[in-house]
Amino acid sequence: MNERTRRVAVVGGNRIPFARSSSVYAEASNQEMLTAAIDGLVARFGLEGERLGEVVAGAVLKHARDFNLARESVLGSRLSPETPATDIQQACGTGLQATIQVANKIALGQIDVGIAGGTDTTSDAPVAISDRLRRKLMKVNAARDTASRIKALAAIRPGDIGLEVPQNGEPRTGLSMGEHAALTALEWQVTREAQDELAAASHQKLAAAYDAGFLDDQVTPFRGVERDTNLRGDSTVEKLGRLKPVFGRGEAATMTAGNSTPLTDGASVVLLASEEWAAERGLPVLAYLSDFETAAVDHVNGGEGLLMAPAYAMPRMLARNGLSLQDFDYYEIHEAFASQVLATLAAWEDPVFCQQRLGLDGPLGPIDRSRLNVHGSSLAAGHPFAATGGRIVNVLAKLLATSEGGTGRGVISICAAGGQGVVALLERA
Numbered sequence: 531m532n533e534r535t536r537r538v539a540v541v542g543g544n545r546i547p548f549a550r551s552s553s554v555y556a557e558a559s560n561q562e563m564l565t566a567a568i569d570g571l572v573a574r575f576g577l578e579g580e581r582l583g584e585v586v587a588g589a590v591l592k593h594a595r596d597f598n599l600a601r602e603s604v605l606g607s608r609l610s611p612e613t614p615a616t617d618i619q620q621a622c623g624t625g626l627q628a629t630i631q632v633a634n635k636i637a638l639g640q641i642d643v644g645i646a647g648g649t650d651t652t653s654d655a656p657v658a659i660s661d662r663l664r665r666k667l668m669k670v671n672a673a674r675d676t677a678s679r680i681k682a683l684a685a686i687r688p689g690d691i692g693l694e695v696p697q698n699g700e701p702r703t704g705l706s707m708g709e710h711a712a713l714t715a716l717e718w719q720v721t722r723e724a725q726d727e728l729a730a731a732s733h734q735k736l737a738a739a740y741d742a743g744f745l746d747d748q749v750t751p752f753r754g755v756e757r758d759t760n761l762r763g764d765s766t767v768e769k770l771g772r773l774k775p776v777f778g779r780g781e782a783a784t785m786t787a788g789n790s791t792p793l794t795d796g797a798s799v800v801l802l803a804s805e806e807w808a809a810e811r812g813l814p815v816l817a818y819l820s821d822f823e824t825a826a827v828d829h830v831n832g833g834e835g836l837l838m839a840p841a842y843a844m845p846r847m848l849a850r851n852g853l854s855l856q857d858f859d860y861y862e863i864h865e866a867f868a869s870q871v872l873a874t875l876a877a878w879e880d881p882v883f884c885q886q887r888l889g890l891d892g893p894l895g896p897i898d899r900s901r902l903n904v905h906g907s908s909l910a911a912g913h914p915f916a917a918t919g920g921r922i923v924n925v926l927a928k929l930l931a932t933s934e935g936g937t938g939r940g941v942i943s944i945c946a947a948g949g950q951g952v953v954a955l956l957e958r959a
């Protein structure tokens with residue numbers, strides 16, 4: 531924070547329970563889910579009819595009809611229709627990037643309060659017609675008279691007719707994110723056992739968080755669903771150990787449906803404000819969002835693993851703040867895949883990686899694993915791509931607000947498709 535900026539408060543958050551793809555939210559749209567998440571927040575913080583500085587939100591998979599999804603969701607919500615809204619997209623980094631965008635405007639005094647959010651549904655994916663058919667239909671549409679319309683229609687061949695279904699893969703490598711992660715897991719020698727242990731722990735910790743009421747003021751029921759539907763009681767190390775690998779071949783085949791995030795539907799939002807705005811409303815500040823950093827790696831030419839960019843972003847943010855990796859009470863590392871969390875931690879512990887790839891004098895070192903994802907993370911909750919960032923910001927802010935002692939700091943690390951990664955630093959208020 532320099533003298534031109536102000537502190538950014540996380541006032542609170544909300545999400546709908548996350549649901550496995552093609553299940554209970556199969557008929558829900560991104561707009562409905564994001565609107566429900568916003569309205570839950572509006573109800574919790576008495577924001578009905580309020581004109582906020584801005585709502586920034588996004589979805590990774592979006593229908594053309596959604597246009598500016600954030601704005602349409604605001605118009606459908608109980609906020610004032612005079613609240614401006616902007617769409618944003620950075621794959622799985624979307625929710626955290628939305629948070630950063632709102633935070634920066636608050637820090638610079640351009641707005642006093644805003645909502646950051648994200649939503650995604652793989653149940654209602656934007657299936658499109660083939661490129662060739664679309665181009666030919668555009669010509670039909672542009673034809674000025676019947677004769678030219680018939681001529682344009684006659685140019686359509688049976689081979690032009692096809693669908694383009696969004697693929698869960700990298701456009702430049704053709705590999706799915708799971709296949710990329712399997713290669714990284716092999717490079718870092720992440721074992722199947724370690725992945726299954728992390729996945730089982732994630733389920734146990736999230737179930738305990740629900741049972742303890744930690745999520746009562748973070749999750750609003752939607753369509754009769756009260757808890758994340760991916761959360762399951764039988765997610766034990768023994769059960770997980772019996773699942774067949776789904777990504778990677780040979781010795782790289784360590785990743786299963788249980789130690790990978792499932793395709794998920796859901797939405798989340800975060801309420802951010804200046805301290806003054808929160809004080810005027812008598813609202814508590816859970817935590818301050820102090821800093822953030824984004825990095826990108828070259829996953830296309832084999833330079834680095836697709837999901838390893840947070841490993842690069844972290845030391846830059848630490849250096850700027852004069853901190854070490856051990857200076858945190860809580861580590862919230864998005865569990866895209868169990869192997870990805872473990873590969874990132876291994877990279878930070880590795881002196882050669884830290885010197886040669888990160889340009890550091892020595893390793894960042896190990897973290898206290900008992901402080902990692904203490905209430906579970908995406909393996910248990912599920913991962914509706916753009917909604918994960920908001921879920922994590924809300925959990926970490928409340929963790930800091932409800933704990934005492936320690937350093938009062940927590941850190942977020944989120945890997946994203948396209949070889950990008952975002953990290954953020956939160957501090958207890």
Ligand SMILES: CC(=O)SCCNC(=O)CCNC(=O)[C@H](O)C(C)(C)COP(=O)(O)OP(=O)(O)OC[C@H]1O[C@@H](n2cnc3c(N)ncnc32)[C@H](O)[C@@H]1OP(=O)(O)O
Nearest residue numbers: 622707708764765776787788790791792793866945946947
């Ligand atoms: C930056 C990022 O975040 S990158 C990450 C982006 N996300 C992704 O790439 C999504 C990756 N995930 C997927 O593609 C899919 O979820 C897959 C391929 C992993 C699995 O899909 P499916 O095959 O449909 O999995 P499905 O739900 O049927 O599970 C397979 C089996 O595992 C079991 N299983 C799944 N999870 C668990 C669990 N946590 N505990 C116990 N058993 C489990 C299921 O019950 C099922 O068992 P059955 O065959 O006896 O019925």
